Amino acid sequence: MAATETRAPGVSPNGGLAGVLDSEIWLGRLMIAPAVVYIVALVGFPFVLALLYSVSSVTVGSPELNFVGLANFRRIVENPTFWEALRNTFIFTIVSQVIVLVLAKILAMALLKDFRGKWLVRLLILLPWVAPISLGAIGWLWTFDSIYSIINWTARALGIFGPDTWPIWLGQPNLAMASVILVHVWRLLPLATVIILAGLTSIPQDIHDAAEVDGAGFWRHLFVITVPLVLPILLVALLFGIVFTFTDMIVIFILTRGGPYDSTQVLASWAYFTGIDGGDLAEGSAIALFLFPLLVAVAVAFLRLARRTEVT
Amino acid sequence: MQTVETVALTKTFDSVRAVDGIDLAAREGEFLVLLGPSGCGKTTLLRMIAGLETPSSGQILINGQDVTGLPPRARDIAMVFQSYALYPHLTVFNNIAFPLRAQGAGKAAVHDKVTWAATMFGIQTLLDRKPRQLSGGERQRVALARAMVREPAVFLLDEPLSNLDAKLRTSARDELQLFQRQIGTTTIYVTHDQIEAMGLGHRVAVLNAGKICQIGTPQEIYAEPTDTFVATFIGAPPMNLVAQDGAIVGFRPEHMQLAERVAETAGMLVVPTRMHRIEYLGADELVYGTLEPPFPEEKVIAKVSTSQPVSAQPGDRLEFVVNQRDVKRFDRDSGVRADVGGAA
Numbered sequence: 187m188a189a190t191e192t193r194a195p196g197v198s199p200n201g202g203l204a205g206v207l208d209s210e211i212w213l214g215r216l217m218i219a220p221a222v223v224y225i226v227a228l229v230g231f232p233f234v235l236a237l238l239y240s241v242s243s244v245t246v247g248s249p250e251l252n253f254v255g256l257a258n259f260r261r262i263v264e265n266p267t268f269w270e271a272l273r274n275t276f277i278f279t280i281v282s283q284v285i286v287l288v289l290a291k292i293l294a295m296a297l298l299k300d301f302r303g304k305w306l307v308r309l310l311i312l313l314p315w316v317a318p319i320s321l322g323a324i325g326w327l328w329t330f331d332s333i334y335s336i337i338n339w340t341a342r343a344l345g346i347f348g349p350d351t352w353p354i355w356l357g358q359p360n361l362a363m364a365s366v367i368l369v370h371v372w373r374l375l376p377l378a379t380v381i382i383l384a385g386l387t388s389i390p391q392d393i394h395d396a397a398e399v400d401g402a403g404f405w406r407h408l409f410v411i412t413v414p415l416v417l418p419i420l421l422v423a424l425l426f427g428i429v430f431t432f433t434d435m436i437v438i439f440i441l442t443r444g445g446p447y448d449s450t451q452v453l454a455s456w457a458y459f460t461g462i463d464g465g466d467l468a469e470g471s472a473i474a475l476f477l478f479p480l481l482v483a484v485a486v487a488f489l490r491l492a493r494r495t496e497v498t
Numbered sequence: 499m500q501t502v503e504t505v506a507l508t509k510t511f512d513s514v515r516a517v518d519g520i521d522l523a524a525r526e527g528e529f530l531v532l533l534g535p536s537g538c539g540k541t542t543l544l545r546m547i548a549g550l551e552t553p554s555s556g557q558i559l560i561n562g563q564d565v566t567g568l569p570p571r572a573r574d575i576a577m578v579f580q581s582y583a584l585y586p587h588l589t590v591f592n593n594i595a596f597p598l599r600a601q602g603a604g605k606a607a608v609h610d611k612v613t614w615a616a617t618m619f620g621i622q623t624l625l626d627r628k629p630r631q632l633s634g635g636e637r638q639r640v641a642l643a644r645a646m647v648r649e650p651a652v653f654l655l656d657e658p659l660s661n662l663d664a665k666l667r668t669s670a671r672d673e674l675q676l677f678q679r680q681i682g683t684t685t686i687y688v689t690h691d692q693i694e695a696m697g698l699g700h701r702v703a704v705l706n707a708g709k710i711c712q713i714g715t716p717q718e719i720y721a722e723p724t725d726t727f728v729a730t731f732i733g734a735p736p737m738n739l740v741a742q743d744g745a746i747v748g749f750r751p752e753h754m755q756l757a758e759r760v761a762e763t764a765g766m767l768v769v770p771t772r773m774h775r776i777e778y779l780g781a782d783e784l785v786y787g788t789l790e791p792p793f794p795e796e797k798v799i800a801k802v803s804t805s806q807p808v809s810a811q812p813g814d815r816l817e818f819v820v821n822q823r824d825v826k827r828f829d830r831d832s833g834v835r836a837d838v839g840g841a842a
Contacts, residue, residue: 392583395550399654400644401571401600410596414587 239471246465258472267448267456268473275452277363278438279431282370286427287420289371290378291413297379298386315376323440326369330355330441359449362442366450369437374430378423385419386412418492425488432481453477500559501526501684502547502652507556509542516542518708519556524652527682529675531699533689535731539708540688541656547686548577548654561651571600576645577654580661582637584629584644590616591625594644601648615647618677635666642674646681653678653685659694671697692732696720704728722826723748726833729826738798739828740789745836746828751784751801753824756808757817766819771798773814783807787816 206212240258242251262268297308314322329336332354341347355365389412397411413420435454438444444451444459453476461470502524509517517539524530532540545551547558549570558566565573576597584593594612603611616622619639629637638658645653659667659674675698678685689695695702696716703713704727712724723729723737729748730736737748749767757763771787785800785808800818802808810816827837 390581390583392579392581393585395545395548395570396577396579396583396585397596398550398570399548399575399577400597401648402596403571403600406600410588411585 236471236474239467240475242468244467246467254468258469262469262472262476267451270448271451271453271456271473272476274363274448274450275432275454278367278370278450278452279428282367282374282431283424283427285367285371286374286378287424290375290382290423291420293375293379294382294386295412297383311379312376314373315380319373319436320440322373323369323437326365326372327356327441330365332357356442357446359446362446362450366438366441369441370431370434373437374427378427381419381423381426382416385416388419389415421488421492425485425492428484428488429481432477432484500524501528501561502686503559504543504547505557505559507543507546507558508554509539509546509551510554515708517546517553520708520710522703522710522713524684524686526684529678529685529687529698529700531687531689531695531702532705533692533695533702533731534705536690538705540690540705543705544577544654544656544686544688547652548575549573574651575654576648576650576652578638578641578645578656578658580657582629582641582658582661584637584640586629588628589625590621590627590629590632590640593629593640594625594647597644597648611647615643618646619643634662635670638662638670642677646683649683651684653683655685655687657689657691658687660689660691667694674698692734696732704731706731722835724835726828729828735784735799735801737826740793740796740798741830742793744830746830746833748826748828749820749824751799752782753820754798754800754802754818755820756802757819759806760819763819766821767825769793769798769818769820771800771816771818773808773810773816774812776808776810778804780804785816790815 206216238251241253241255243254243257244251293311297304297311328334335355337355338347338352342351353361356362393411393415394407397407402411433454435452435458438450438452438455439458442450444455448456453473457470457473460473461467464470500523502522504520504522507517507520507522508515520539520543522530522543532543534540542551546553547560549565549568549572553566556566557564560573560575570577585596588596591612594615595608598608598611612625613622616625619642621636621639621643624632624636624640629640632640638661641658659670662670671694678698687694687698696719699716701713702716702719704711704719706727712719712728714722719728720732723732726739726746726748730739733750735751737750738754739746739748741747747767749769754769757768760766770790770793771785772790773785773787775786777784777786781804782801783804785802787798787800789796789798808816826835828834829836
């Protein structure tokens, strides 16, 4: 009776907990349950709530759900700030992703080679990703400060900026957009580099050797062999980057709060300022929902493309 | 004329000498096989000739020109890899066209050359396929077509048959040899399979521990091994080596004849053996046994034809004889042949 002695008290031999753990069907359900609960509670529930809010007149002050149809959406589309934010969202996403992809590809190829101090370079490149975003962004806030900006003081000391040149990085519309893009690139570069590096490592050395022997020079090797072979993974990196950038507001929230004059306002930050800061939950939800169909379309398009270009 | 020549070529990986001062010369049009066990340095040697590894010291000459410091694309060589290394995202046509385009060939020239190479290997119907849609044998042909399409001075082949199943390997070996003799391009072929080496090569270089033990025709390598390594590496089962009178005596299993079936045994080496078991192999059978005095107690294998089977029980004493001309003598310490020329 050794088996029954080790069984927890109160559990019958043919049922209860032991029975559940022995059944593959129930064990599977049990193990996937935390993930399901997590997604339902933190993604599903807020999403349904946002759908409900977006067609209601709910505010922080009056939490009653009165159905108003598409009035919120109509009001948003008529607001010029929406179009400004939409335009900024696209500029912010497209420009930062192009830069991230090119830089990440170069970095990944450099990191593939063996050289002295490689671990240090890897560490430095990964640092922005492991450091808390808000901390990093606050560091950049000081770098771009209107009075203490390291960039300005360094440039002046080196004689690059004359006595009349003193850019206010976060205060001039174009410079502000460039600054938030720069910080966002800094933040996303590590992830993209690591993803592309993984893709590059998965190409067998024989393929590279064959291209060498077949007489390919650097550019032919890069564009006819290497890039097409990492393309599926490149697209996954791009998909991540686009989703992260479209929905991100931390960098903008800390650096510019959407300013000056909404020149760095993106949909995510505008939704936050309207819904949480402004207290208009209904309109905030409606703005946030504008992102949803767009991102679904992007995700579907990229995943299909990635499957088409899959090679082995 | 020597097409490929290496002079005192050495490659050291972290104090390990993978290739240790190799002097090798492949003649024009020759099929030269580098044969050796894994880790003997044969692939490293081939990769250095290709320009994929940089030698630690020594020289490589191709068509008389020193190419030691040149990149692979400047060496006029083509290589077939063990994995074939086909470009998985390109069609067969584009795979074969790749080296031509890298040379800057025009569109019409590329088309003509690819068609010519594909026809030669019988893969003209596969040109639109991707490598993953091909069988192992077809992939190997594509790899060969890609290698020969720009007519290089030298072909380098790194175990190109080892990914094929046994049946396909035999026919591929036959085709490969036929094709090499046809186009007459100097070929250096790396393998660990002695049957491939013996069957394909004009000459075989046997490598061990980064050095060439022997280089010669397949017949020379088999009949007159220069040391005990070659003697035991070539031949299956290997040559029997037995200590006798301060030397090592070697004789091949098929040269052991039962004394009772030989009319005149005078002057022959007599090998008394206690039989353990007989292994039936179809055309032949292998007789496993232990030597009896005056020899030390060592294991030997004899190979006899099944047309005249051995009728004996385990534990029986069998007396074999070996012709003196089939007996090779080696130095006990160095393992090098003591009866130079082998005509003892």
